[in-house]
Amino acid sequence: MDALISQYIDPYYLRILMLIGINIILALGLNLITGVTGQLSMGHAGFMSIGAYTSAILSMQMGSPFFLSLLAGAMVAAFFGFLIGIPTLRLEGDYLAMVTIGFAEIIRVFFLNFEPGGKAVGLSGIPQNTTFVLVWTLVIIIIILNAKLLSSRIGRAFYAIRENEIAAEASGINSTRLKVLAFTAGSFLAGLGGGLYAHYMYFIRPQDFAFMKSIELLNMVVLGGMGSIPGTILGSVILTLLPEMLRIVAEYRLLFYGALLVILMIFRPNGLLGDVRVYDIKKKLQGKKVGLWQSSN
Amino acid sequence: MAVLQLEEITMEFGGLRALDLVDIKVEEQQIYGIIGPNGAGKTTLFNIITGIYLPTGGKVIFKDCLLNKMHPWDVARQGIGRTFQNIRLFNKLSVLDNVRVGSHGVSKSGFFGSMLGLPSSRREEKMIVEKAEHLLELVGLGEKKLEYADNLAYGEQRRLEIARAMALNPSLLLLDEPAAGMNSTEKVELMDLIWKIRNEMQLTIILVEHDMNLVMNICEQIAVLDYGRKIADGPPEVVKNDERVIQSYLGAEA
Numbered sequence: 001m002d003a004l005i006s007q008y009i010d011p012y013y014l015r016i017l018m019l020i021g022i023n024i025i026l027a028l029g030l031n032l033i034t035g036v037t038g039q040l041s042m043g044h045a046g047f048m049s050i051g052a053y054t055s056a057i058l059s060m061q062m063g064s065p066f067f068l069s070l071l072a073g074a075m076v077a078a079f080f081g082f083l084i085g086i087p088t089l090r091l092e093g094d095y096l097a098m099v100t101i102g103f104a105e106i107i108r109v110f111f112l113n114f115e116p117g118g119k120a121v122g123l124s125g126i127p128q129n130t131t132f133v134l135v136w137t138l139v140i141i142i143i144i145l146n147a148k149l150l151s152s153r154i155g156r157a158f159y160a161i162r163e164n165e166i167a168a169e170a171s172g173i174n175s176t177r178l179k180v181l182a183f184t185a186g187s188f189l190a191g192l193g194g195g196l197y198a199h200y201m202y203f204i205r206p207q208d209f210a211f212m213k214s215i216e217l218l219n220m221v222v223l224g225g226m227g228s229i230p231g232t233i234l235g236s237v238i239l240t241l242l243p244e245m246l247r248i249v250a251e252y253r254l255l256f257y258g259a260l261l262v263i264l265m266i267f268r269p270n271g272l273l274g275d276v277r278v279y280d281i282k283k284k285l286q287g288k289k290v291g292l293w294q295s296s297n
Numbered sequence: 298m299a300v301l302q303l304e305e306i307t308m309e310f311g312g313l314r315a316l317d318l319v320d321i322k323v324e325e326q327q328i329y330g331i332i333g334p335n336g337a338g339k340t341t342l343f344n345i346i347t348g349i350y351l352p353t354g355g356k357v358i359f360k361d362c363l364l365n366k367m368h369p370w371d372v373a374r375q376g377i378g379r380t381f382q383n384i385r386l387f388n389k390l391s392v393l394d395n396v397r398v399g400s401h402g403v404s405k406s407g408f409f410g411s412m413l414g415l416p417s418s419r420r421e422e423k424m425i426v427e428k429a430e431h432l433l434e435l436v437g438l439g440e441k442k443l444e445y446a447d448n449l450a451y452g453e454q455r456r457l458e459i460a461r462a463m464a465l466n467p468s469l470l471l472l473d474e475p476a477a478g479m480n481s482t483e484k485v486e487l488m489d490l491i492w493k494i495r496n497e498m499q500l501t502i503i504l505v506e507h508d509m510n511l512v513m514n515i516c517e518q519i520a521v522l523d524y525g526r527k528i529a530d531g532p533p534e535v536v537k538n539d540e541r542v543i544q545s546y547l548g549a550e551a
Contacts, residue, residue: 160387169349169369172401173402
């Protein structure tokens with residue numbers, strides 16, 4: 001299957017498609033934490049790097065099978081998410097954001113000085129096991145599980161915490177526990193994405209997971225629409241493609257990138273798909289139909 | 298036997314004593330009113346009962362169970378539902394979802410069960426939806442179940458809060474100024490609704506309210522707070538004619 005795909009798709013486009021898939025997984029994780037549960041995390045790349053390094057080191061130095069490395073990376077990231085979540089999720093908004101930035105920085109500095117991780121030079125020669133089919137199969141599974149979760153009792157409780165924490169607690173929702181749960185699940189996906197990234201890029205170093213990477217992931221969630229799965233997917237696609245498409249403007253690339261973000265947020269403050277529901281679209285269409293019918297009378 | 302018993306509740310915020318040795322006893326299936334001027338400590342009392350504040354002194358006893366140091370969600374799971382003075386809905390969720398969230402405390406599906414759609418959580422989900430739809434019919438919002446909560450009119454939002462609180466299958470319902478901002482027709486409807494849910498679901502209701510007409514009509518027992526102290530309690534006729542209550546709150550007739 002993968003051989004077939006690489007035969008027909010240009011390597012450049014294939015690479016972009018892979019990165020889109022990995023970014024969707026990462027952004028869906030952050031969407032659980034920030035978009036759905038409303039806990040502003042600006043350190044998602046930190047958890048991604050934990051997954052990337054853990055899985056890469058396991059694969060390279062312990063010779064563990066790829067799937068095991070991938071799973072272990074995700075689990076270790078989830079464990080750290082859990083550990084960090086307990087004390088920090090009592091904080092709200094800006095304060096939580098600062099703590100998560102700090103945590104991601106600590107992780108980055110740790111890997112900068114971590115002998116088995118190659119310090120500042122990073123790790124190279126990671127087996128390139130991440131394939132197109134694997135990434136996109138995982139994307140589909142994760143989207144389905146995410147959608148199921150968000151329409152369930154637990155998912156609704158996540159949204160309720162974002163919308164009004166006091167009212168959520170008055171409905172019997174243990175907000176502390178659920179926030180830690182969202183954080184852990186989101187970190188798991190960050191770790192999984194990190195592992196896939198490491199085994200695709202062949203080479204990782206600490207600055208790949210710096211603050212800007214966290215911001216990029218946050219942008220995907222915010223641009224697409226906080227808490228919306230289709231929105232997050234759209235955001236990931238756009239923000240992975242945009243820098244590529246802006247290659248035409250060469251050195252002004254970042255300028256355009258920033259300007260486009262500003263413009264989009266002015267016109268769609270809730271994100272592209274943040275407040276779009278099938279029900280509202282249907283209602284609008286029906287409203288129009290009724291209007292037409294009346295005028296023809 | 299009293300369903301809810303407050304014994305010598307005291308609440309201090311820094312140097313301010315918001316509640317001072319308040320005793321209140323609410324009997325089963327009573328509609329109990331708490332009235333008093335602004336800042337008398339009525340909402341503070343609700344926040345103490347529901348575990349948002351930890352009282353500096355005194356006991357909150359609900360059906361032989363001491364609520365004092367419980368978290369708000371544990372209090373809710375004991376069967377105490379509430380509404381808020383300044384409406385607190387989940388604005389960007391549908392009306393139906395607001396009520397579905399309300400049954401969180403009395404349902405069980407966990408993280409993996411929900412995600413994998415296990416039969417037990419699917420069954421539970423079906424029951425939650427049925428109950429939510431029934432409650433929305435009861436408060437007259439059945440038609441609007443797919444609207445966003447913040448698209449509802451003010452009076453509808455208040456009724457949605459009641460439906461959400463009812464989803465918890467509470468045995469005690471706390472209503473914080475349920476009639477605030479309602480016109481007189483809506484107030485009459487609200488009274489009917491409160492009677493109806495008390496009688497149909499056999500629960501106890503405590504309400505904080507400024508509308509004397511509603512309070513005197515609907516409440517079987519009333520406590521009057523003033524500057525954090527309880528200055529009177531008893532049936533409406535007694536409270537209405539109490540010298541101190543007239544002086545501090547109701548005002549003498551001109």
